[in-house]
Amino acid sequence: MSQVWLFDIDGTLIHSGGAGETAAVRTVASLFQVDETHGETHFAGRTDRAIMWDIFRFHQIEQNEANWNRFQAAYVTELQNQLQQRPGGVLPGVVQLVEAIQQQFARPIGLLTGNTEAAAWIKLKHFAIDHLFHFGGFGDQHCDRNDVAQSAMKNAARQLQQEVTPEQIWVVGDTPNDIRCARSIGANVIAVATGNFSFQQLAEHQPDLVIHDLTDPAVHEVVTGD
Numbered sequence: 001m002s003q004v005w006l007f008d009i010d011g012t013l014i015h016s017g018g019a020g021e022t023a024a025v026r027t028v029a030s031l032f033q034v035d036e037t038h039g040e041t042h043f044a045g046r047t048d049r050a051i052m053w054d055i056f057r058f059h060q061i062e063q064n065e066a067n068w069n070r071f072q073a074a075y076v077t078e079l080q081n082q083l084q085q086r087p088g089g090v091l092p093g094v095v096q097l098v099e100a101i102q103q104q105f106a107r108p109i110g111l112l113t114g115n116t117e118a119a120a121w122i123k124l125k126h127f128a129i130d131h132l133f134h135f136g137g138f139g140d141q142h143c144d145r146n147d148v149a150q151s152a153m154k155n156a157a158r159q160l161q162q163e164v165t166p167e168q169i170w171v172v173g174d175t176p177n178d179i180r181c182a183r184s185i186g187a188n189v190i191a192v193a194t195g196n197f198s199f200q201q202l203a204e205h206q207p208d209l210v211i212h213d214l215t216d217p218a219v220h221e222v223v224t225g226d
């Protein structure tokens, strides 16, 4: 069966030294004249929309489309600044795995990320891996990552111009939320411990496979069906 692969970005394909988080907090501070604190807001595995709504709430900034659009426009510039200033890189095994998938199935490879679409492509471009991916589900509109998974599946079918069944889909991510959102659409899921969660923490959520990083031969066996 031909597989459809959907990759999370932060902690899965790349690490950016916290560029996204810092850029988001700085952008809000300068646009809305507040300080750079953000209370108890969690970032990993959540959509940008959900994260920003929490930060807006914390600073009593009104959660409306006008403020969201103002934020997004300024955020992309600050994100580029932060990426330039920080150490970061493509995580081990990413390029080899994506190339192996490309070779096996010769079809577009997707993203399933909480990043806004603009931020996603900026990050991938910064690390020169944007050309490996062709479509995705993004965190611009949805607060719940499960809705992003739905959107990624729909966009996969559109991109491939054929029906995509959940059994064909393999989601790769570094957080329990990645596992949950994959399950919500009935997809297979591989958890990789290159982000903020340990191998054991991820294993508790029972993905189909847990690996320390994407160099693990087990993930290549999924691709080749061995």
Ligand SMILES: [Mg+2]
Pocket (backbone or CB within 6 Å): 008, 009, 010, 011, 012, 044, 045, 173, 174, 175, 195
């Ligand atoms: Mg992640």
